[in-house]
Amino acid sequence: MKIMKFSHFKNIKILSLLAFVMFQYSCNTRNQDLVIKGGIPIYVASDEAKPVMKAVRDLQRDLEKFFGKTSEIVNELPKDGPSLIVVTGKKYKGKYPAVEEWESHQVYADNGAIVINGADMRGTIFAIYTFSEEILGVPPFWYYSAWEAEKKDEITISNDLNINIKSPEVKYRAWFPNDTDLFAPWRKLSRENSEMWLEAALRCKMNTMEWFDDERDYADKYSVSPTTRLIKEYGLVNTSHHHSPLNASFHGWNDYWKKTKDTVPPELSLANVKQVEEFWRYNVECIVRNDINMLWVVGFRGSGDHPFWYTFKDAPESMTARGEIIDKMTKRQHDIVLEVTENPDTQFRTIFYNELSDLLAQGYIHPLNDPTLIRTYVATRRDHYPNNDIQQLDDNSDARLGYYFNYQFNSTGSHLAAGEGPWKMEKNYRYVAEKSNKPLAYSVVNAGNIREYVMELSANAAMMWDFDSYSTDSFLKDFSTKYFGEEQASEIAKLYSDYYNSYWKSKEADFENFDRQYIFLDLRYRRAIQDIAKKFNDGYKSNPLEDLSNEQVKGRTYRIEPEDNGADSQIGAIITGTKKAADEFLKVAHDADAIYKNLPNDKQPFFNDNLRAPAYFMYYLNQCLLHLSQAYQMDDSNPDQKKLVNNTIEDLENAKETLKTTEHGVFLRWYEGDRVFGFDRVFRSLNDINKN
Incomplete structure (x- = not known):
C-alpha cells in the first residue's frame, strides 16, 4: 500500500492516513473504505458565497481531469452513495465539530461522504484546495508547472480520514x-x-x-x-x-x-x-x-x-x-x-x-x-x-x-x-x-x-x-517531492541549495547571520555589462562602474568590494567573482542535466524551467561579464580583445536561448514583453564596441 504524505503544513493533525489501494483487502477492511469515482456529486448550500462557488468549480475541474467524468454540483444532500459536502461554518452536523477560528478548515470522512468544511469563506476555499492537493495530488502551481493529472478509475481512502488545519500564524x-x-x-x-x-x-x-x-x-x-x-x-x-x-x-x-x-x-x-x-x-x-x-x-x-x-x-x-x-x-x-x-x-x-x-x-x-x-x-x-x-x-x-x-x-x-x-x-x-x-x-x-x-x-x-x-530545508524536500516525485526529491532539494549558493557574493556580509546579504543578481549583470560596454572605447579604468544618478546611498548600486574578492579594483573583483560563480553554476547545470534525464517525462519541463535553465542562464551571464571585463582590461592592440568581445556576445546569445527552452505550453510567448532586462539594448551596446 502506497501512503500519500500530508506535507502541506506541519500543524495538520492527521488522525489517520489516506491510502491508495494497491492490492486486494479483506472484505471487512474494504467495507470500511470510501471509494471516490468519477461523477461523485458535490453538495454546496445554495447560499454559499460566490468566491466559494468559484473554488467549487475548480474542484469540479480537478475531479474531471482525474476521472474523465463531470461531477454534478447539487444543493440537496445526497441520500446515499459517496459524495463531497462543501460547507462553511456549522451548517452541517458531521462526525467532528465544525472549525471556528479565522480561516481554519478541515477535510474528513463521514459515513460515506467527505466533508470539506471551513470556519469562514476563505477557510472553506482553503479546505476545497486542501482536498485537491492532499487527496487528488494537485499542486498549488499546477498551471505554472506543466503538471498533468494521473488518470484514475477510483481512489480509495480510509473512512477515518481527518485533516484539521488550525488558523494561520500570520493573519x-x-x-x-x-x-x-x-x-x-x-x-x-x-x-x-x-x-x-x-x-x-x-x-x-x-x-x-x-x-x-x-x-x-x-x-x-x-x-x-x-x-x-x-x-x-x-x-x-x-x-x-x-x-x-x-x-x-x-x-x-x-x-x-x-x-x-x-x-x-x-x-x-x-x-x-x-x-x-x-x-x-x-x-x-x-x-x-x-x-x-x-x-x-x-x-x-x-x-x-x-x-x-x-x-x-x-x-x-x-x-x-x-x-x-x-x-x-x-x-x-x-x-x-x-x-x-x-x-x-x-x-x-x-x-x-x-x-x-x-x-x-x-x-x-x-x-x-x-x-x-x-x-x-x-x-x-x-x-x-x-x-x-x-x-x-x-x-x-x-x-x-x-x-x-x-x-x-x-x-x-x-x-x-x-x-x-x-x-x-x-x-x-x-x-x-x-x-x-x-x-x-x-x-x-x-x-x-x-x-x-x-x-x-x-x-x-x-x-x-x-x-x-x-524550516526551509524541510519545505524544500516537501516541495521537491510534490513537483518532481519522491525518488529524487532529496537530490533536487540539495541542488536548489547549490544553485542559490553559486551566486557571486560581491561583498562580505556585515549583518549578523546573513551569509548571502550582498549578491550579484541578473539585473546587476545586465547593468554592469552595459556600463562597461558604453565605456569600452574611452580608455581603461579599473573602477568603471558608477552608482545610479539617483542613488541615495553611496556605493549601493553594485556593492562590489574589491578587498572581499582578493582584488584591488572593480574589474579585478569582477574577474575573480564571475570565474568562481561561472564554475559553480555550470556544475549545478551539469548535475541538473543528470537528474533531468532520470525524471519522468511529465516532471521534466518544470524542473528545467525552475532550476536547470536558470542555472545555465546564470552561468552564461557570468561568462558574459567575465569575458567583457577581460577584454576591457586589454590593450587595443591585443588580438585577443576582439575575440573576447565576440565571446561576450555569444555568451549573451546563449543566455537568451537558454531562457527560450522554458517557452512551452501556455508560456510559448512568455518573453515577448521583455523590457526590464532588455536583451536588445544589451546586444546593441556590445555590438557598438566592434563598430569603433
Missing part, C-alpha cells in the same frame, strides 16, 4: 505582482492566464493581494479597476501599494478633475489641501461602494514611487518639517477612511518604504497610535535584509508588525532568474518577528512576473501559515 499573507513586463502582456492572451495567479495564491493559502489601481478609468464614476474586481471575486483581501495610499496614486490627479469632476485640475500643492482630501475621499468611496475588502494603506508620498517633495513644489526643505507634514497627512487619511466606512474596526497599515524608512529611523516621523494599524517595514533596497528602522525598534515592542520582502527588484535585483532564495526570506522574517511581543500581522513578497518565483512564493506561503515550525 494577512500577501503577494505583490510589481514590475510585470513579462506577466502583464501574457495575462492578456487568455482568461486562464489572466486569473490563474489568483487561484494559485489561494491554493497556497495566501489571503491578500497588494495591488495599485492605476488602470482605473476615472471617467467611470466610482469604479474600480478590473483587477481589483477580480481580486474581490476570488475572495481575497485587497491592499494597495506604498505609492498608492487609500488606493489613490497621484498619477490619477488630473484624470479625477478632468473626467470625474469635469473641471480644470488644480495645482497639486500643499496649499490645496482641501482638494487633496477631496481626491482621497473619492478614492475611498470607490472602494466602499464596490464592497471591496480592503486593508487600508495610509502614508503620504508623491506621484509615482517618489517622496512627496518631488511632487509638491511648495514642500518644505527641512526634514523636520517634512516629517511633520507626513504625520499630519497620514492622520487625515486615517480619519477620512473611518468617516467613509463608519467602521471603528477598519484595519490599517502603513509602509515605511524608501524615504519613509529613512525618516522613521532618524526620528522625523511617528506612526499612528492605533491598535488596528500594522507597521509594515521594508527590506533595504537592492540588497534585501532588515533596514535601519526595524533594526532600531525595541525587541519588546507591542506594535503589530508587517514586512515587505523583495524576491524581484527591478533595477539591480533578480528578474529573469530567482536569486534571493527561501533561506534569506526566512532569515528576514525571523528577525522582524522577534521585534514584537505580538505575532507578525502582515507579510508581502514582491514577485512581479510570478513564474520565475514559484518555489520561492511557495516557501513564503508555507512559512506565513505555520511560522513557528517552518
Whole structure:
C-alpha cells in the first residue's frame, strides 16, 4: 500500500492516513473504505458565497481531469452513495465539530461522504484546495508547472480520514505582482492566464493581494479597476501599494478633475489641501461602494514611487518639517477612511518604504497610535535584509508588525532568474518577528512576473501559515517531492541549495547571520555589462562602474568590494567573482542535466524551467561579464580583445536561448514583453564596441 504524505503544513493533525489501494483487502477492511469515482456529486448550500462557488468549480475541474467524468454540483444532500459536502461554518452536523477560528478548515470522512468544511469563506476555499492537493495530488502551481493529472478509475481512502488545519500564524499573507513586463502582456492572451495567479495564491493559502489601481478609468464614476474586481471575486483581501495610499496614486490627479469632476485640475500643492482630501475621499468611496475588502494603506508620498517633495513644489526643505507634514497627512487619511466606512474596526497599515524608512529611523516621523494599524517595514533596497528602522525598534515592542520582502527588484535585483532564495526570506522574517511581543500581522513578497518565483512564493506561503515550525530545508524536500516525485526529491532539494549558493557574493556580509546579504543578481549583470560596454572605447579604468544618478546611498548600486574578492579594483573583483560563480553554476547545470534525464517525462519541463535553465542562464551571464571585463582590461592592440568581445556576445546569445527552452505550453510567448532586462539594448551596446 502506497501512503500519500500530508506535507502541506506541519500543524495538520492527521488522525489517520489516506491510502491508495494497491492490492486486494479483506472484505471487512474494504467495507470500511470510501471509494471516490468519477461523477461523485458535490453538495454546496445554495447560499454559499460566490468566491466559494468559484473554488467549487475548480474542484469540479480537478475531479474531471482525474476521472474523465463531470461531477454534478447539487444543493440537496445526497441520500446515499459517496459524495463531497462543501460547507462553511456549522451548517452541517458531521462526525467532528465544525472549525471556528479565522480561516481554519478541515477535510474528513463521514459515513460515506467527505466533508470539506471551513470556519469562514476563505477557510472553506482553503479546505476545497486542501482536498485537491492532499487527496487528488494537485499542486498549488499546477498551471505554472506543466503538471498533468494521473488518470484514475477510483481512489480509495480510509473512512477515518481527518485533516484539521488550525488558523494561520500570520493573519494577512500577501503577494505583490510589481514590475510585470513579462506577466502583464501574457495575462492578456487568455482568461486562464489572466486569473490563474489568483487561484494559485489561494491554493497556497495566501489571503491578500497588494495591488495599485492605476488602470482605473476615472471617467467611470466610482469604479474600480478590473483587477481589483477580480481580486474581490476570488475572495481575497485587497491592499494597495506604498505609492498608492487609500488606493489613490497621484498619477490619477488630473484624470479625477478632468473626467470625474469635469473641471480644470488644480495645482497639486500643499496649499490645496482641501482638494487633496477631496481626491482621497473619492478614492475611498470607490472602494466602499464596490464592497471591496480592503486593508487600508495610509502614508503620504508623491506621484509615482517618489517622496512627496518631488511632487509638491511648495514642500518644505527641512526634514523636520517634512516629517511633520507626513504625520499630519497620514492622520487625515486615517480619519477620512473611518468617516467613509463608519467602521471603528477598519484595519490599517502603513509602509515605511524608501524615504519613509529613512525618516522613521532618524526620528522625523511617528506612526499612528492605533491598535488596528500594522507597521509594515521594508527590506533595504537592492540588497534585501532588515533596514535601519526595524533594526532600531525595541525587541519588546507591542506594535503589530508587517514586512515587505523583495524576491524581484527591478533595477539591480533578480528578474529573469530567482536569486534571493527561501533561506534569506526566512532569515528576514525571523528577525522582524522577534521585534514584537505580538505575532507578525502582515507579510508581502514582491514577485512581479510570478513564474520565475514559484518555489520561492511557495516557501513564503508555507512559512506565513505555520511560522513557528517552518524550516526551509524541510519545505524544500516537501516541495521537491510534490513537483518532481519522491525518488529524487532529496537530490533536487540539495541542488536548489547549490544553485542559490553559486551566486557571486560581491561583498562580505556585515549583518549578523546573513551569509548571502550582498549578491550579484541578473539585473546587476545586465547593468554592469552595459556600463562597461558604453565605456569600452574611452580608455581603461579599473573602477568603471558608477552608482545610479539617483542613488541615495553611496556605493549601493553594485556593492562590489574589491578587498572581499582578493582584488584591488572593480574589474579585478569582477574577474575573480564571475570565474568562481561561472564554475559553480555550470556544475549545478551539469548535475541538473543528470537528474533531468532520470525524471519522468511529465516532471521534466518544470524542473528545467525552475532550476536547470536558470542555472545555465546564470552561468552564461557570468561568462558574459567575465569575458567583457577581460577584454576591457586589454590593450587595443591585443588580438585577443576582439575575440573576447565576440565571446561576450555569444555568451549573451546563449543566455537568451537558454531562457527560450522554458517557452512551452501556455508560456510559448512568455518573453515577448521583455523590457526590464532588455536583451536588445544589451546586444546593441556590445555590438557598438566592434563598430569603433
